[in-house]
Amino acid sequence: MLQLSQVGVTGRLAPFSAxxxxxxxxxxxxxxxxxxSSLLARLAGLLPGDGTIALDGRPLDDYQAGELARRRAYLSQQQPPAALMPVFQYLALxxxxxxxxxxxxxxxxYLCQSLKLTDKLSRMLQQLSGGEWQRVRLAAALLQVWPxxxxxxxxxLLDEPTSALDVAQKVALDRLLHEFCHSGRxxxxxxHxxxxxxxxxxxxxxxxxxxVVRQGVTHEVMEPALLSQIYEVDFHMQSTGNQRWIMTTTA
Structure with a gap:
């Protein structure tokens, strides 16, 4: 579906393939x-760089802006409300x-109910809290590519999507992402x-x-010894029932 060949960004990301x-x-x-963040922006087609990115066998650079918008959505890390409009109008865009x-x-x-936004639809963007604005941005990105x-x-493509979300909102987003991926996307x-x-x-x-120092299935990459080396923090794996948790090691 997505192929990367020696993709990089000068001064930010060394070329790699995946x-x-x-x-x-x-x-x-x-x-x-x-x-x-540089990698996500490069994959979104918004940051120039080296190498070739192909989406469905077609180079990303060959897509017109409208075509690309129909095939991928991108949520940047931070974006303050830039226009005076209500939530429903922003989503409609x-x-x-x-x-x-x-x-x-x-x-x-459906998306607004899942992210607890139905009572915010008439509210102006500038009147939203940080968490509310993040949920509106997520709803907009999901709407753009919803199956x-x-x-x-x-x-x-989501850059730190759980920023400013509480536990219940994170669970709701997990469910939506699972549904999105289960559809073959x-x-x-x-x-973090x-x-x-x-x-x-x-x-x-x-x-x-x-x-990119390692890529692979989750359990192969999320090894305490490797993570300890990268983050310069001592980690160990804790098992509870059927769940495994990465924990910091205290002295």
Whole structure:
């Protein structure tokens, strides 16, 4: 579905190659400044760089802006409200071109109910709290590529999507991402919660100082010895029932 051949960003990310099959949730992890945001922006087609990115066998550079918007959605790490408009109008700007009005309304209602936004639809963007604004941004990105209204969508790129979300909202987002990927689409998520990645990710790309140092299935990458080396913190694995947790080691 997504193929990367020697993809890099000068001064930010060393070239590397990888591929992502349909239906996977891939997490990008690593210390601050590792190059995760640069990689997501490069994959979104918003940052120039080296190498070739192919989506469904077609180079990303060959897509027109409108075509690319139908196939992938991108949530940047930070974006303050830039326009004076209510939430429902902001969401409407992200609906796929050509989607049936009733289907869009149903999808928007479903996403807003899931993210607890139905009572915020008439509120002005500037009146939202940080957590509310983050949920609105997530709803907009999801609406753009939601399977029921966009049959062309393939990819969701999220840079620290759980920022400012509480526990219940994180669970709601997990459910939506699972549903999105279960439809045969893929999501790349920049994440900092290692245990969340351990429980939710199908694949992990581990970055350090502008390099992808390891990529693979989750249990192969999320090894305490490797993470301790990258983060310069001592980790160990704790098992509780059927769950495994990454814990810091105290002296």
């Amino acid at each position: 591929q992502i099959a349909a239906g996977l949730q891939v997490h990008l992890i690593g210390p601050n400044g590792a190059g995760k 992200h609906q796929p071109v050509g989607a049936a009005a009733q289907a869009v309304e149903n999808a928007m209602l 029921s209204i966009n049959p062309h969508s393939r990819l969701l 893929s999501a790349l998520v920049c994440a 919660d290692l245990n969340h990645t351990l429980q939710q990710a199908d694949r992990v790309w581990l970055l350090q100082a502008g390099q």
